[in-house]
Amino acid sequence: MESLLQYLDRFSELLVVSRTTHVRTWDPLTVRRALQWARYLRHIYRRFGRHGPIRTTLERRLHSQWRQEGGFGRGPVPGLANFQALGHGDVLLSLRLLENQALGDAARHYLVQQLFPGPGVPDADETLQESLARLARCGSAVHMLRFNGCRKNLNLQEDSLMKTQAELLLERLQEVGKAEAEGPARFLSSLWERLPQNNFLKVIAVALLQPPLSPRPQEESEPSIHKTPGEGSQALVHWLLGNSEVFAAFCRALPAGILTLVTSRHPALSPVYLGLLTDWGQRLHYDLQKGIWVETESQDVPWEELHNRFQSLCQAPPPLKDKVLTALETCKAQDGDFEVPGLSIWTDLLLALRSGAFRKRQVLGLSPGLSSV
Amino acid sequence: MAQDSVDLSCDYQFWMQKLSVWDQASTLETQQDTCLHLTQFQEFLRKMYETLKDMNSNTIFERFPTIDQLLAKACWNPFILAYDESQKILIWCLCCLINKEPQNSRQSKLNSWIQGILSHILSALRFDKEVALFTQGLGYAPVDYYPGLLKNMVLSLASELRENHLHGFNTQRRMTPERLASLSRVCVPLITLPDVDPLVEALLVCHGHEPQEILQPEFFEAVNEAILLKKISLPMSAVVCLWLRHLPSLEKAMLHLFEKLISSERNCLRRIECFIKDSSLPQAACHPAIFRVVDEMFRCALLESDGAPEIIATIQVFTQCFVEALGKENKQLRFALKTYFPYTSPSLAVVLLQDPQDVPREHWLQTLKHISELLREAVEDQTHGSRGDPLESWFLFVHFGGWAEMVAEQLLRSAAEPPAALLWLLAFYYSPHDGRQQRAQTMMVCRGTLQAW
Numbered sequence: 001m002e003s004l005l006q007y008l009d010r011f012s013e014l015l016v017v018s019r020t021t022h023v024r025t026w027d028p029l030t031v032r033r034a035l036q037w038a039r040y041l042r043h044i045y046r047r048f049g050r051h052g053p054i055r056t057t058l059e060r061r062l063h064s065q066w067r068q069e070g071g072f073g074r075g076p077v078p079g080l081a082n083f084q085a086l087g088h089g090d091v092l093l094s095l096r097l098l099e100n101q102a103l104g105d106a107a108r109h110y111l112v113q114q115l116f117p118g119p120g121v122p123d124a125d126e127t128l129q130e131s132l133a134r135l136a137r138c139g140s141a142v143h144m145l146r147f148n149g150c151r152k153n154l155n156l157q158e159d160s161l162m163k164t165q166a167e168l169l170l171e172r173l174q175e176v177g178k179a180e181a182e183g184p185a186r187f188l189s190s191l192w193e194r195l196p197q198n199n200f201l202k203v204i205a206v207a208l209l210q211p212p213l214s215p216r217p218q219e220e221s222e223p224s225i226h227k228t229p230g231e232g233s234q235a236l237v238h239w240l241l242g243n244s245e246v247f248a249a250f251c252r253a254l255p256a257g258i259l260t261l262v263t264s265r266h267p268a269l270s271p272v273y274l275g276l277l278t279d280w281g282q283r284l285h286y287d288l289q290k291g292i293w294v295e296t297e298s299q300d301v302p303w304e305e306l307h308n309r310f311q312s313l314c315q316a317p318p319p320l321k322d323k324v325l326t327a328l329e330t331c332k333a334q335d336g337d338f339e340v341p342g343l344s345i346w347t348d349l350l351l352a353l354r355s356g357a358f359r360k361r362q363v364l365g366l367s368p369g370l371s372s373v
Numbered sequence: 374m375a376q377d378s379v380d381l382s383c384d385y386q387f388w389m390q391k392l393s394v395w396d397q398a399s400t401l402e403t404q405q406d407t408c409l410h411l412t413q414f415q416e417f418l419r420k421m422y423e424t425l426k427d428m429n430s431n432t433i434f435e436r437f438p439t440i441d442q443l444l445a446k447a448c449w450n451p452f453i454l455a456y457d458e459s460q461k462i463l464i465w466c467l468c469c470l471i472n473k474e475p476q477n478s479r480q481s482k483l484n485s486w487i488q489g490i491l492s493h494i495l496s497a498l499r500f501d502k503e504v505a506l507f508t509q510g511l512g513y514a515p516v517d518y519y520p521g522l523l524k525n526m527v528l529s530l531a532s533e534l535r536e537n538h539l540h541g542f543n544t545q546r547r548m549t550p551e552r553l554a555s556l557s558r559v560c561v562p563l564i565t566l567p568d569v570d571p572l573v574e575a576l577l578v579c580h581g582h583e584p585q586e587i588l589q590p591e592f593f594e595a596v597n598e599a600i601l602l603k604k605i606s607l608p609m610s611a612v613v614c615l616w617l618r619h620l621p622s623l624e625k626a627m628l629h630l631f632e633k634l635i636s637s638e639r640n641c642l643r644r645i646e647c648f649i650k651d652s653s654l655p656q657a658a659c660h661p662a663i664f665r666v667v668d669e670m671f672r673c674a675l676l677e678s679d680g681a682p683e684i685i686a687t688i689q690v691f692t693q694c695f696v697e698a699l700g701k702e703n704k705q706l707r708f709a710l711k712t713y714f715p716y717t718s719p720s721l722a723v724v725l726l727q728d729p730q731d732v733p734r735e736h737w738l739q740t741l742k743h744i745s746e747l748l749r750e751a752v753e754d755q756t757h758g759s760r761g762d763p764l765e766s767w768f769l770f771v772h773f774g775g776w777a778e779m780v781a782e783q784l785l786r787s788a789a790e791p792p793a794a795l796l797w798l799l800a801f802y803y804s805p806h807d808g809r810q811q812r813a814q815t816m817m818v819c820r821g822t823l824q825a826w
Binding site for chain 1: 379399404422426443451452454455460461465469470472473474475483484486487489491492494495496501504506507508510511513514515518519520521522523525526527529530533537548552555556558559562563566568569669674690
C-alpha cells in the first residue's frame with residue numbers, strides 16, 4: 001500500500017511539473033516512466049475504484065496533498081483534481097506535455113510516438129490513442145452543436161454550459177468538504193476573488209437549482225461511494241449566508257424569476273433576501289412632481305426592478321408567498337399603515353401587486369372575486 | 374505504384390482546393406459540401422498516411438511542399454475532426470512530418486508547430502473565456518468535463534425536439550426550420566458517436582410543423598448507412614420513422630438485404646431467416662406504407678428473375694417473419710388487413726394470413742379448398758371489377774409458403790380421389806399464366822400421375 005501511495009505522490013508531482021519549463025530537462029526515458037506511472041494508476045483505478053478501503057486511502061492521500069499546498073484558500077489544485085482523475089491520468093499528462101512548448105525535441109518525438117503509434121502496431125497502448133481521439137471528436141461535437149444547433153435565449157438553468165459548470169462546482173465542493181470541514185467556505189471565497197464574478201454568480205444560481213441527485217457520467221459508470229446528495233448546495237447556501245456582500249451582488253445580478261426559484265428551493269435564504277429587498281425599498285423616495293418613486297443614489301435599485309422581484313415572489317408557491325406578503329404588510333404597518341399612494345413605498349407596492357393580480361385574473365378569465373393578494 | 378502516386382497527386386490538388394473553399398465550414402453550402410465528401414476525404418487521408426509513413430520529413434516536403442497547409446486546413450474544419458476516424462488519421466499524418474533529429478532551427482520550429490497543431494486538435498476547441506477560467510479555477514481539465522457537457526447538450530436538444538410538437542401556436546418556443554436543418558447537418562459526422570444517439574433518435578422521431586421535409590437528406594443517408602453497417606443502435610420506432618420519411622433509405626435497406634442473400638453461398642432457410650430478421654425489415658413492415666414498398670420490391674425482383682425459387686423462398690420467409698412481428702404488435706394499434714393487401718378480397722387475406730399450424734388437422738382440406746375457390750374466383754372472374762390479372766393473385770399466394778406446401782402434402786397423402794380444387798391450386802402455383810384449357814390439361818396430367826402412384 002505504501003508503494004502505491006508513493007506512486008500517487010510522484011505522479012501528482014509529475015503533473016505539476018509537466019506544466020512548467022522544467023520539462024526542458026526531460027529525456028525520452030523520463031517521458032516513458034511518466035506514462036508508465038500514469039498507466040499503472042489507471043489500472044489501479046479500474047481495479048479498485050469500487051473497493052472501499054483502497055479508494056478511501058487514496059482519496060485521503062490526495063486530500064492531505066491539497067492541504068499541504070495551502071488548502072483551498074490559495075488557488076486551484078495543480079495536481080490531480082480528485083480520485084476519478086486517476087482514470088484518465090495518462091490523458092491529463094499527455095495533454096499537458098503536448099501543450100508545453102518547452103519540451104525538448106527528443107522527448108517530444110518520443111511522446112508523440114507513444115501517444116499515436118498508428119494502426120496495427122503491436123504492443124501499443126491503444127487505449128490512450130482511442131481516448132485522445134474520442135476527446136478530439138467530443139470537442140468538435142460540442143463546438144458544432146453549440147454554434148449550429150443550440151438555442152440562443154435560454155432560461156439560465158436550461159443552458160447546458162451553465163448546467164455543466166454548476167455540476168462541476170457542486171462536485172468540487174463535495175470533494176473539498178470531504179478533505180476539510182471548513183474547506184468549502186474558504187474555497188468559495190478564493191473563487192470569488194479569482195474568477196469573473198458575473199459568471200460565478202450565475203453558476204451558483206444554477207447549482208442551487210440542480211435536482212438533488214445528479215451524478216456526473218464517468219467513462220465507466222461506477223457508483224460514487226461517498227455520495228450524499230445536496231452537500232454541495234448546502235455548502236453554497238451556508239457560504240452565501242455568511243457573506244453578505246456576495247449575497248447582495250447575487251441578488252442584484254440575477255433576474256427576479258431565478259431568485260424566486262432559488263429562495264423557494266432553499267428557504268434559509270428567504271429571510272435574508274427579503275431583508276435585502278426591504279433595505280432597497282427604503283432607499284427610494286417619492287418624487288411629488290413626477291409622481292413616482294425614485295432612487296436616492298444612482299446605484300440604488302429602481303422601482304421597476306423592486307416591483308418585479310416582489311411580483312415574482314408573489315407568484316411562488318405558498319410558504320414563500322405568504323412570508324413575502326406578511327413581510328410587506330408588516331412594513332406597511334410600521335410605516336403608518338397608509339392606504340393612500342405616495343406616502344409609503346410598501347403601500348404602493350401592495351397596491352401595484354394587487355392591481356396586477358386583478359388584471360391577470362381578468363386576462364385569464366377567472367372570476368374577479370376575492371383575490372388572494 | 375507509379376500510377377498510384379500520380380493519382381495521389383491529383384487527389385491532393387483536388388482536396389487542397391476543397392479544403393480552401395470549405396474553410397471552417399460555417400455556411401450552409403460549405404457544410405453541405407463537406408458532409409457529402411466526408412467519407413472520400415477520410416479515404417484520401419488513409420492513402421496519404423500509407424504513403425507518408427515510410428518517408429522521412431524532408432522527403433515528404435520535397436514531394437508535397439504544401440502538406441503542412443493541407444493538414445492544417447483540415448484541422449480547422451470541425452466536421453472533419455468530428456467524423457469517424459478522420460481526426461486519428463490526421464494526427465498520424467502530422468506525426469509523420471516530425472523531424473526525428475532536427476538539423477537546424479527551421480526544422481525545430483516545424484516540430485514545435487506540429488506539436489501546437491496536435492495540441493489544438495486535442496484541446497477540444499474551447500470557446501467562452503469565462504467558462505475556461507471557471508473550469509480551470511476549479512481545477513478541472515477539458516477531459517474531465519467534456520463528455521458530461523456533451524451529454525447535457527444532447528439531452529437538452531433531444532428534449533427540446535420532443536416538446537417541439539407541443540408548441541402549436543407558440544411560435545416563439547418552436548424550433549425554426551433553419552435550426553432543425555442545421556442540427557441535422559451537424560449530426561452527419563457525429564452519427565457513430567454513441568453520445569449523440571439520443572439526439573439522432575429525437576431528430577428522426579420529431580414531428581415538424583412544416584408540410585415538407587426539413588431534415589437534410591444527407592442526414593437520413595448517413596443514419597441509414599450506420600444502421601446497415603451496425604455502427605449505431607436505435608430503437609425500432611426511430612428506424613421506422615427514418616424509412617417512412619426517406620424512401621431511398623428504405624430501398625437501400627432492401628437492396629442491402631438482397632446483396633447479402635446473393636453474396637452468401639449456400640442459403641439454407643435458417644440463414645435466410647437470420648438475415649431477414651437481422652435487417653429489422655419485417656418489424657418495420659408492420660407499418661403498411663413500408664410493407665407496400667417492400668412488397669413492391671419483392672414483386673420486381675420476382676419478375677426480373679422470372680420467378681426464381683430463391684426469391685420465392687425469401688418472400689415466404691419474409692412473410693412468415695412479418696406475420697410473426699404483426700402478431701406481437703399491440704392489437705389496438707393494428708392496421709386493417711386491407712391496408713397491407715388492398716387488391717385482395719378481405720376474406721382471402723384473412724384465411725391466408727392464418728398460420729397453418731393453428732388450423733386443426735381435420736380442417737386443412739376444407740381450408741385449402743376454400744383458398745382455392747377464392748383464388749379461382751379472383752383469377753377467372755373478370756366482371757367484378759377486381760384486378761383479374763392472375764399474376765396479382767399468384768403473387769399473393771406465393772407469399773404464404775405454408776399453404777403452398779400443404780397443397781402438395783395433402784395431394785400426396787390422401788388415398789382418395791384428388792379434389793379438383795387442390796389440383797387447380799397446384800397447377801396455378803406452378804403455372805400462373807396458363808389459360809383455362811391449359812390448366813385443365815395440367816390438372817388431368819397431375820391426377821393421372823397421382824393415381825398411378
